[in-house]
Amino acid sequence: MDLARELGLSRSAISSIVTELMDAGLVREAGQRVAGNGASRGGGGPVGRRATLLSLNARAAHLLAVDLGASHARVDLLDLRCTTLATRTAQHDILRGPAATYALLKELAQAVLEEAGVPRERVAAVGAGVPGPVDYATGCVVQPPNMPGWDGENVMAGLERVLDLPTRVDNDANLGALAESRFGVHRGAADLIYVKVATGIGAGVLLGGRLHRGVRGGAGEIGHISINEQGPVGRSGNPGSLESYAAAQVLLETARARRAGGVPSTLPDPLTLADLIAFANTDPLARAVWAEAGHHLGVAISTALNLFNPSAVVIGGRLAQAGEVFLHAVRESALSRTMRINADRARIDLSTLGEGAGVLGAGAMLLDHLFTPAGLRHLYRVAGSGRGPPGLPTAVSSPLFHSLGGTL
Numbered sequence: 001m002d003l004a005r006e007l008g009l010s011r012s013a014i015s016s017i018v019t020e021l022m023d024a025g026l027v028r029e030a031g032q033r034v035a036g037n038g039a040s041r042g043g044g045g046p047v048g049r050r051a052t053l054l055s056l057n058a059r060a061a062h063l064l065a066v067d068l069g070a071s072h073a074r075v076d077l078l079d080l081r082c083t084t085l086a087t088r089t090a091q092h093d094i095l096r097g098p099a100a101t102y103a104l105l106k107e108l109a110q111a112v113l114e115e116a117g118v119p120r121e122r123v124a125a126v127g128a129g130v131p132g133p134v135d136y137a138t139g140c141v142v143q144p145p146n147m148p149g150w151d152g153e154n155v156m157a158g159l160e161r162v163l164d165l166p167t168r169v170d171n172d173a174n175l176g177a178l179a180e181s182r183f184g185v186h187r188g189a190a191d192l193i194y195v196k197v198a199t200g201i202g203a204g205v206l207l208g209g210r211l212h213r214g215v216r217g218g219a220g221e222i223g224h225i226s227i228n229e230q231g232p233v234g235r236s237g238n239p240g241s242l243e244s245y246a247a248a249q250v251l252l253e254t255a256r257a258r259r260a261g262g263v264p265s266t267l268p269d270p271l272t273l274a275d276l277i278a279f280a281n282t283d284p285l286a287r288a289v290w291a292e293a294g295h296h297l298g299v300a301i302s303t304a305l306n307l308f309n310p311s312a313v314v315i316g317g318r319l320a321q322a323g324e325v326f327l328h329a330v331r332e333s334a335l336s337r338t339m340r341i342n343a344d345r346a347r348i349d350l351s352t353l354g355e356g357a358g359v360l361g362a363g364a365m366l367l368d369h370l371f372t373p374a375g376l377r378h379l380y381r382v383a384g385s386g387r388g389p390p391g392l393p394t395a396v397s398s399p400l401f402h403s404l405g406g407t408l
Contacts, residue, residue: 002051005370018054025386030055030257056080060383062118063366064109064165064403065361067172067358070094070146070199073101075108077116077123080383082183082363084356086112097149098158106162124382126165126369127362129172130155131200136217139169145224145235146200157188166364166378172196173220174211174349175361176316177204182364185352186312193310194351196224197297198317200235201243223247227299245296248273248319273318280322290322290339291329298333303336305346316351 004011021027044120058079065082066075074089088108094101113120134146134244139156141147159167175195178302190209196202201223203210213220224242232238234247244250254274259265265285268275279286301313315330330347338346352355369375 003054005058013064024380025060026057026058026284026380026383027054029056038158040404041266042183057383058083061124061379062111062116062122063363064123064157064163065127065359065362065366066105066109066126066208067355068094068101068105068128068130068356069172070131071107071122074355075105076356076359076363077112077118078359078363079091080367082367085118085357086115087359088112094147095149098153098155101159102162105159109163122167122382123165124379125366126159126163126167127175127366128155128159128167128169129175129358129362130169131172131176131198131202131219133221134169134171136170136213136282142216144219166296168369170362170365171202171204171217171220171352172358172361174204174213175201175365176357177206177361178364178368179353179357179361180314180316180351181206181311183353183360184314184350184357186314186347189310190311191308191310191312193301193313195218195297195304195305195313195315196317197315197319199248201247201297201317203304204294205304206310207308214372222300222304224263225300225303227296242296242300246293246319251319251345255285258285258289262302276322277319278324287325290326293319294326294329295333298330298335299337301330301334301348302337305334309342309346311345313346313348314351315348316353320350388391404408 004014013095018027031053032050058081062085063078063081064079065076071091071093072089073092074087076087079085088111090104090108092101110406130141132147132150133142134140134155137141138154140152140154141150143151154169156169159169173194173196177192178185180194181192188222190206192206192311194204203220203222205220208230216329224238224241226238226240227242228240232244233239234244236243245297251272252273255267256271259267263285267279267286269358276286276289281287282292305313315327319326327348327350334348335343353360371381
């Protein structure tokens with residue numbers, strides 16, 4: 001784009017701001033092209049002035065992205081385009097509690113920084129996703145059904161203490177929604193719902209291009225919707241909740257019980273979740289379990305479709321690996337229960353981001369904070385290693401850097 005024309009600034013102002021950003025290392029030249037009426041030098045037409053192409057310097061600063069699950073911990077070092085430069089994953093039982101978890105995350109963070117050769121001073125911020133409800137303003141976990149021992153824990157403060165870096169924390173499903181809207185097959189969708197199906201079930205809701213967190217950060221807890229008032233009581237204590245029918249442990253227990261009851265099956269014994277996923281399309285017992293889980297999930301998704309009328313619902317998390325037998329049941333159940341006006345333009349798909357959705361979403365969350373006046377001031381200092389002018393730089397207060405950031 002022509003920055004002067006798009007932003008309504010004079011060319012001298014643009015030149016001054018660009019010089020400042022380049023001095024700070026945030027922007028760099030990416031070549032030149034001939035501007036004007038589109039004619040090239042070889043085409044025989046009039047040749048316009050040469051325009052300098054600019055791009056964000058993605059390595060000017062770095063981000064630490066944390067994906068904390070019920071049974072794993074992952075830390076990635078990202079650049080400013082959310083490209084992974086180094087990654088570490090470890091098996092970890094979240095029931096071990098905050099202290100052990102923070103210690104592990106510190107080790108993983110140190111490992112990725114060392115691998116990439118990036119000093120801590122070049123890291124702008126830490127973003128973390130956790131598998132439970134988060135008060136977004138404070139960073140505190142609030143009554144997490146799948147995180148016993150964490151209620152009231154201020155994860156934001158805990159990570160800032162051990163990593164000594166500014167930190168933002170959100171629910172993992174919210175970060176999944178951000179990842180899908182920026183990097184997934186429905187990239188750019190303004191109205192999108194991401195449903196993470198794993199140990200627990202949660203949803204991230206994007207409305208009008210913005211993540212809808214609700215008053216406190218608890219929006220999207222789709223796993224606690226009752227799909228059968230007379231059903232079993234799950235971890236949430238809510239009778240007949242979606243999680244009591246379609247969460248990972250429930251599916252395993254169902255498959256084991258049916259096999260023990262004499263249902264023919266080729267599933268291995270002992271049975272793991274990985275086995276149940278691997279046999280989803282070949283074993284009749286596994287197929288039935290996945291079809292039923294998809295049916296129950298579809299019932300809850302139909303409620304979300306009728307409430308929010310999104311263009312896309314993306315299913316992620318470990319259980320999404322079951323593939324087409326699961327997805328087909330979800331689609332059939334959801335769309336048959338959804339009003340036509342809310343169903344005829346809605347796509348229900350499996351995520352293509354795999355296990356990277358959490359860290360990508362954490363990176364996207366951080367970029368949303370960094371590309372604000374307050375965030376850019378901090379980013380300017382990190383990228384410039386303290387060389388920038390004091391106060392709010394001219395470039396930060398202008399629309400230019402926001403424009404460059406919008407091309408990520």
